[in-house]
Amino acid sequence: MTTRYAGIAWTGTGYRVEVLDGAGRRVTEPRGWGADRVAELIAWLRELGREHPLAAVFDSTNGLLDGPMTAAGLEVYRADPWLLPPRPRFGSVPAHQLAEQARNTPGALARVTAEGGTLTGRADEYFDGVRRSEPIQAALTAAGRCFEHGRRDTPQIALTFDDGPDPVHTRQILRTLDRYGVRATFFCVGHHVAALPDEVRRIVAAGHEIGNHSWSHPFLPDLTPEELREQLDRTGDAVARVTGEAPVWFRPPYGALTPGVLATLEGHPTTMTLWDVDSRDWARPGPERIAATVLEAAGPGSVVLLHEGAGDRGQTVRALPSIIEGLLERGLEPVTVGELSASADRTGTGRRPAAEPH
Template sequence: MLYSGIAWGEAGFEVHVVDARGETAVPPATFAQARTPELIEHLRGLPQTPVVVVESTNGVLDGRLMAAGIEVHRADPAVLPARPRFGSVPALDLARTGLANLAALTRLERARGTQTGLEDVLAAGYAASTEAVNRVTAQGRWFAHGDRDRPEVALTFDDGPQPPYTDQVLDVLERYGVPATFFCVGTYAKAYPETLARMVEQGHTLGNHTWSHPFLPELTRSQLAEQVERTGDAIAEATGTKTTLFRPPYGSRSPEVVGWLGEMDLTTVLWDVAPDDWQMPGTDFISGTVLDEARAGSIVLLHDSGGDRSQTVASLSDMIEGLLARDFRFVVVDDLLTTD
């Protein structure tokens, strides 16, 4: 049995593979963010496809790995060395943790993603944060929808950019003249600046979705700040524009996280319509859910990265045409949140 740890940092991903004795099985390899397909082929090309171990701050790879048929496990902080301020623990530590104690890790499920097994923790965080959320909502810094009296809808896309799906989404939006808001992860914003530039040229808005799609309650304030600031810098470098829109991965939060986000002068944007397109439930299900649940002021959560997003792309035409037939106007989040 082979075990591979995948670590992340500003420059991309580090891959280390060990054998059943904990010894390095193949030379360690590094892959820039744009070489993620090569990383996957590197693992699949080994004599035996390894069990992959990632940590809870790495939410950008698991969907793509599992779509390629690779078994992925999440190692949580309790079984790992302390993380640095930015980046993950070394890949070798992750690989050897999988070898030594795979049963203590969480095997990820494609239909549940990196949050596999954390659903109750997420729900508890939502409940515990109600008072903190109410405070920032009253300050106009936290939204799940816009004005219910205005027939407007905002389409939003998370986790990108990722070829080829982001460009395919942009093609459909361009064909219909529909603006959208893209909440980008920094690691891929850095890799594909030309795609971000195209978004701005087409009239779309960009938001910050952290650097590596982590589970926020496990971060310190300084770790969260690094995730946000570096992603903001990558977006600004690619587009020449600064964003203060922020979407927490999974909507994850705690009272402390909500307070920290408020101190960072960010406007947190959630959603009220989510067809769970990342689970690949079928094109008709995705478009049908949006058409059934969209109301005036709705913010629709979709994904242009994180795995196979062909169903999302295929659902867009029916979704857009159906909402236009109901006399909805499409707006970017900034416009949706603007009060007259």
């Protein structure tokens, strides 16, 4: 049986999908899905894949679908910018062009794995950008424009959750945080904020902090300065419409940096926020391993990277009670990034984050 190619484009409101067969004919009429209907989109693609092999294709400005799609067993590919026509300032390459690129040059696409995520095949490029950015990042840290960890002599720690809000896992995480009476920071993507504003309101009403995590979770080095600013500003505006206040903190997806990215961020009003403890929950190693990873690495002033959205985060939910209990037993109080930074030693650069595929 011949392979079908599902091009998946993101827009300001959701996703557009176009499916072509090996001869370039439409298999179905193009369809649209809201950002709150990813589970339905995946179920639809899986059903199509029962009849013929199906390859789902998106570009590097879409970092929100690889997790749930690979977890669902779909065959997922990334088409890189040098293969594609120019993008609009806001949005990905159109779905039809993504499907056509996959059909015409399937061997040029990167097969996305659960372990590598959207950065599959680009780890060397990622680490090279991080290395070249270190002097600039150190200067931003010294100037208070970049935050990686708090003071090492203060018994506080920041739990942070990326990629939400999520229609299921956000509420579960909030219930656990409330049970222990601790606060956290949620780095939300604009795509999900616009689709699930009530979940954002729940986060804020519970006393937690909202951060900016871009609109579509792109690989930032692939964006122009204008596209990067658009991602940040639209997300900030979406959060402000829901909560009345734009986020102060911005976390770059994957922690991906280059000198060019930092030059753009330096002129933006948000403060870049990284981490010094990666739970690696995106790899889904099991709740016990997630909790052990955090508790083995965390100490006073740590910023812990966890996830609430863009994939199956059930293991994170199940690991959270053990994480909180272990921190409290050590006398470490979970607080928001804002609270942790208030007493931070901004002269230290901390440790570099590891590659974060989700």
